[in-house]
Amino acid sequence: MKSFVSYYKPYRxxxxxxxxxxxxxxVVDLAFPQILNFLTDGLYTQDADVILRSLWIVAVSLVAMYVVRYGCQYFITTWGHVMGARMExxxxxxxxxxxxxxxxSYYDKNNTGDMMSRLVSDLFDISELAHHGPENIFISALKIIGSFVLLMTINVPMTLILLAVTIVMILFSLSKNKKMRAVFMDNRRKISNVNKQVQDSLAGIRVVKSFANEDIERRKFEHSNLEFLDSKQSSYKIMGTFQAGNNFFTGLLYTAVLVSGGFFIAGGALRVTDLAIYALYIGIFVAPIDVLINFTEQFQKGFAGFKRFLEIVRTEPExxxxxxxxxLKNVVGNIKYSGVSFAYDEGTHVFRNIDVEIGAGRTIALVGPSGGGxxxxxxxxxxxxDVTAGSVSIDGQDVRDVTLKSLRSAIGIVxxxxxxxxxxxxxxxxYGKPGATDDEVVRAAKDANIHDFIMSLEDGYGxxxxxxxxxxxxxxKQRxxxxxxxxxxxxxxxxDEATSALDNESERHIQLSLEKLSQDRTTIVIAHRLSTIRNADEIIVMSADGIRERGTHEELLEKKGLYASYYNMQFEGLED
Structure with missing residues (x-):
């Protein structure tokens, strides 16, 4: 609740x-029955001339009162919603x-569709709660308390009967409220599953169509869609019981007033005119109770959405x-991996105790089977x-000791x-340099051998x-x-296999560009095409067991080990 209230602070x-x-x-709504009581018991009992002379004052006063109410209601409806939208x-x-x-690691475990659901639909319900919540509670509390006090001034025993029915009504509402909270949270999870399915299917639409699997995707969506429907039906059943039950108790309130009113009138403890005023206040008393009943659904939706909102906001980045x-300043480019081990999940190590040192301006290549790390x-x-054990450093500084922004600004990744x-x-x-000039963009495109293609397009760089x-x-796209x-x-x-998507001719051009880019820069190359890394200063062969071999291209061929077997498979013994 403190987290929710904090969003009101900028809009106090x-x-x-x-x-x-x-x-x-x-106050205006509560005043009308009192004004009516004053007129019927006071002014309207006077002579006709007095009544007629006073009517214009009554008319002007009432109109002025309702003009003020109009302005206030306009502000509540308009700027109250604006405040909710700003909070959203x-x-x-x-x-x-x-x-x-x-x-x-968070994105490895969570689906984009679920996060989109929290970002859009959940926050809409929170916005409605932010606006209507305090306003509905405040107005309803004022009207209920105010009308109750005024009802007590008319007839105490009758009002106590009314209070007894209201307490039963509140207990009924609280019991249903617990069930509604659970079902609305389930609604959120189920619509999130729908969003996940939509995002997954549309993102992979080309794969879907290439396999002619539209029917499979339809069935998967139908399953999650029907689950959401079942959840919604459950919520509507509970809401139906909740609202119908409260309407029943509202009817009991009116019944109690009419029966007890008749009893007290018969006993001379209540006047018929008082019963009429009492009935007006009953309307004012019951109306906010209806508002609170209807608000309960909105509250539960917003509350469920805000809980899901906090689940992400309170997640600490690993x-x-x-x-x-x-x-990280004045980067030279000396890189050192010292006793590095890493595991995505506890007990599942990708590699252990890796020691690699890369001098500034040198190029190392990593080769090996998929899943080798x-x-x-x-x-x-x-x-x-982050490493599970050991350390990774640049120019002698552990990467965990420098700011992420400066660290990642010093590293380019393809x-x-x-x-x-x-x-x-x-x-x-x-995107590589926000704020870059057109000349800088063109120069980069030329270095990547993509400028001529771009200029052949009708809109060029646009x-x-x-x-x-x-x-x-x-x-x-690769270029x-x-x-x-x-x-x-x-x-x-x-x-990271930067030329893997290119044809032979494009690869040749890009390889020249990459060699130009790599000059005087520390470069780590991951490659399956061994032809692209022959000139690397060092080649490291990795597998599930860690580093298997390391050396230059010629040294590794002479060893006739794993690298040589890969090389022969690609260039000599492929057909065999």
Whole structure:
């Protein structure tokens, strides 16, 4: 609750005035029966002339009162919602910022569709709760307490009967409330599963269609969709019992008033006119109870959404700046892995006790079977994951002692699986250096041998790449990704099978560009095409058992070990 209330702080002025307007609305509504009582028992018992002379004062006063109520109601409806929308926006920003901070390990375990659900639909319900919650509770409490006090002034025994029925009504509501909380949380989980299924299916739509598996995807979606439907039906059944039960008790309230009123009138303890005023206050007493009953559904939805919101916001990133971390400055590029071990899950080690030293400006290549830990080895350098044991250092500084921003700014990465952001080709190249000039973007594209292709397009650098770069070939996307790194111009390069998606001719051009980029920079290359790493200063052969071999291309061939067997398989004995 403290976390929720903290989002009101920037809008305290709006909130307090909203509550003031709610107070005015409540006072006006409570005043009308009293005004009616005053007129029927006082003014309207006078002579006709007195009544007629006073009517214009009554009319002007009532109109003025309702003009004020109109203004207050307008503020509540308009600016109250604006306040809720602003709070929703703040929460969404905080949630997105937290998602940017979370480590790779979090995304390894959680689905994008679920996070989208928390970012969009959950926060909408929270916004409605933020606006209507305090306002509904405040107005309803004022009206219930105010009307109850005024009812006591009319007839105490009758009001106590009313209170007894109301207490039973509250106990019934509380019992149903517990069940509603559980079912609305289940609603959130089930709609999240629907979003997961949609995101998964649409992201892989080309694979779906290439295998003609549309029916399978439809059945998978139907399953999660029907689960959500079942959950919604359960919630509606509970809501039906809840609302119908409370309407029944509302009917009992009116019944109690009419029966007890008749009893007290017969005994001379109550006047008929008092019963009429009493009936008006009953309406004011019951209306906010109905509001609170209806608000319960909204509260449970918002409460469930806020709990899911906090689950992410309170998640501590596994990889973050340590207190007192300093920026990594004047990077030379000396890299050292000392006794490094790593495991994604406890007990499942990718490798143990790795010792590797890479001098500034040197190029090392990592080769070996898939699952041998090559990509993981590289991921430890920019701290996408932290080592389980040992240390990784750059220029003698442990990477855990420097700020993440400065560390990752010093490292350029070209991955096998290239991601293109929505937007233009220029936007995607400039991602390597936000604020880059057009000349810098063009120079980077030329270095990556993609400039001529871009200029052959109708819109040139302004050409849209489509979602995930769907309008570009694999090789074109790879070269744009390489252009990003040219533009970033880092001291350390990681090339994770950067030429794997290219045809032979493109690979030749790109290899020349990469060799140019690698000059005087420390470079780590992951490659399956051994032809691309012949000139590496050192080749390290990794497997599930750790480092198996290391040396230059010629030295490893002479050893006739694992590297030589890979090389012969690719270039000499492929057909055999």
């Amino acid at each position: 002025g709006l909130f307090y005035f909203d509550m003031f307007c709610a107070l005015v609305v409540s 926006s703040d929460m969404r920003q905080d949630l997105f910022d937290q998602m940017q901070r979370l480590s790779f 990889v973050r700046d340590k207190p007192g971390a300093q920026p 090559k990509t993981t080895f590289c991921s430890l350098l920019p701290r996408f994951y 991955q096998q699986d290239v991601y293109m952001f929505g937007g233009t080709i220029r936007d995607n190249i400039a 050409t849209s790449v489509g979602e995930r770069g769907v309008r570009l070939s694999g090789g074109q 744009i990704a390489i252009a990003r790194v040219f533009l970033k111009n880092p001291r350390i390069l990681i090339l």
